[in-house]
Amino acid sequence: MNNVKGHCVCGAVEILIKEYGNFVYTCHCDNCRRMNAGPVLSVDPGPKENVEFTAGTDKITIYHDEEVERGFCSVCGSTLFWHDPAQNHYCMNAELFDDVIKNAEFGLELFYDMKPDYYTFSGERKKLDRSFKEI
Ligand SMILES: [Zn+2]
Ligand SMILES: [Zn+2]
Numbered sequence: 624m625n626n627v628k629g630h631c632v633c634g635a636v637e638i639l640i641k642e643y644g645n646f647v648y649t650c651h652c653d654n655c656r657r658m659n660a661g662p663v664l665s666v667d668p669g670p671k672e673n674v675e676f677t678a679g680t681d682k683i684t685i686y687h688d689e690e691v692e693r694g695f696c697s698v699c700g701s702t703l704f705w706h707d708p709a710q711n712h713y714c715m716n717a718e719l720f721d722d723v724i725k726n727a728e729f730g731l732e733l734f735y736d737m738k739p740d741y742y743t744f745s746g747e748r749k750k751l752d753r754s755f756k757e758i
Contacts, residue, residue: 629719631701
């Protein structure tokens, strides 16, 4: 799917993903859960060149979480992305994109060893621990 549009809750930040698969994954790590009130569901558009911020770039706040960047809307607080500058790699909050979540294939759970016991997603999919070893 190409040229998928998304936006944050208040609409200030608009994003275009130029090219992506329908693959959605989650991360159970402490910082993702703390920032998102639970495991964040992400779509992986790959390199930065596939992501265009079409409105509200001045509303994006970046928190530097060690070597990666966590971006959120400074007006409404919506999580926007996780970005690893060293790898030129973006992961976007899948829930910003209505067309992504309509067609999503939920295929991977990361940092599964950090998941608390009180929730579990239904269905079977690949699970990796914090050292990216399959569980
Ligand atoms: Zn917003
Ligand atoms: Zn995480």
